[in-house]
Amino acid sequence: MASNDSHQAVIAEIHRLIKHYDALPPDIKKEVIRFLQSPHTITRLNLKKLQEKHNQQIMQKDGLGNINLYVV
Amino acid sequence: MELGIHAPSNLNKNPLKPVDQQLEEKITDYLKSSSRSVHNPTEFKTSVALLNSKGMDVKSFCKQILNSTNTNDLNAITNILKQTGQLENEPIPQESQTKQNLIMQNQTNANIPKSTINENPNLLDQLKIVQTSATDQLLAGEIISLIKKGSIQEALTKTNGSDVIIDKTLSLLKKTNMLNQQQIQSIIAFINGVLANFPSLNPSIMESLKEKLDKLKKELEHIEKSEESIDEKHLSESAEAFVEPFMDLIDNLHQHEGNMPKDVANALSELLQKIEDTGDDDGKQ
Numbered sequence: 016m017a018s019n020d021s022h023q024a025v026i027a028e029i030h031r032l033i034k035h036y037d038a039l040p041p042d043i044k045k046e047v048i049r050f051l052q053s054p055h056t057i058t059r060l061n062l063k064k065l066q067e068k069h070n071q072q073i074m075q076k077d078g079l080g081n082i083n084l085y086v087v
Numbered sequence: 088m089e090l091g092i093h094a095p096s097n098l099n100k101n102p103l104k105p106v107d108q109q110l111e112e113k114i115t116d117y118l119k120s121s122s123r124s125v126h127n128p129t130e131f132k133t134s135v136a137l138l139n140s141k142g143m144d145v146k147s148f149c150k151q152i153l154n155s156t157n158t159n160d161l162n163a164i165t166n167i168l169k170q171t172g173q174l175e176n177e178p179i180p181q182e183s184q185t186k187q188n189l190i191m192q193n194q195t196n197a198n199i200p201k202s203t204i205n206e207n208p209n210l211l212d213q214l215k216i217v218q219t220s221a222t223d224q225l226l227a228g229e230i231i232s233l234i235k236k237g238s239i240q241e242a243l244t245k246t247n248g249s250d251v252i253i254d255k256t257l258s259l260l261k262k263t264n265m266l267n268q269q270q271i272q273s274i275i276a277f278i279n280g281v282l283a284n285f286p287s288l289n290p291s292i293m294e295s296l297k298e299k300l301d302k303l304k305k306e307l308e309h310i311e312k313s314e315e316s317i318d319e320k321h322l323s324e325s326a327e328a329f330v331e332p333f334m335d336l337i338d339n340l341h342q343h344e345g346n347m348p349k350d351v352a353n354a355l356s357e358l359l360q361k362i363e364d365t366g367d368d369d370g371k372q
Contacts, residue, residue: 022348028336029354035329036361044365046326051362 227255234260234277235270242277248285254292257299271307275300 039047050056226245230252233242246252260274278300282293322330340347340355347355 022351025336025339025351026354028332029351029358032329032333032336033354033358033361035332036358039325039329043323043325043329046323047329048362048365050322050326050330 223251223255226252227259230256231259234273237269237273239273239276239280243280243284246281246285248288250289250292253281253285253288253296257292257295260299268307268310271303271310275303275307278303 036044036047230242230245233239233245246256278296281288282296282300288296340351
């Protein structure tokens, strides 16, 4: 992260997204999932690369890094 | 000799005629797509023009070439075509049609001295193999057309359980791209039918068929998944309100080259886990 401020902002944004996601109705959640699991979205997000880049930190959280769901 | 060439008695009398445009295009396309450097296109086209001008059955000949994927076929046929160029420079005396053909074919192999076919029976055998191979290839092409149309039973019957035909069909299938969902399903049905009906096939062909089957199943799965997936343009307003900042967040995280601070990684992991759990719940329903 470039600075402490920006990384706090990122955390705040992630928490906002968590709340936002929790508040979504089930059918919208499904729509989001379908979108995130679409091949073009997977490619664009490239979560695998992100996971590799930050593998250590993510694995410290839950031991296994469950974001694999979105990896082809 | 059955190779579609029938030299008329007025061999060398007709002037050169232009090659049929469509045929020329087909041959040129074929040459461009062929990885085999058995001849150069200009020379080939000249040879075809010569064949044409001599009233030979060029279309039948080229049909064999266009349907042939066997290198030996191509080499043999191309050599014969090349030979027509030599005939232009060295007119053959007007002899019987059969003998002219035999001499032409005999001269095609650089390693074999010019002689009559009677002195060279191996070449005759070789050309017979070429002819048989070209016929098998045509049959394989017909089988592919039947599969694509969904006439699986008819396609299976046409194979007659022959190792050679099934192998040639499989070779053609491997070169067939851009298949739609229905065509893939038909090919899967065909391969399953072959495996079920002809258990005594050559094991290596069986293995190739199974490999192709696996690939097709994966391809089909991918197509089906893509159809279920959703494009960003078609998202509802509510979904887009979440997806857009989510995508921006991920893009933003990608831009940072350094290590991600632990608390950011934890928060991200929590978000992804939440989404993943929904996916799991959905799958259980």
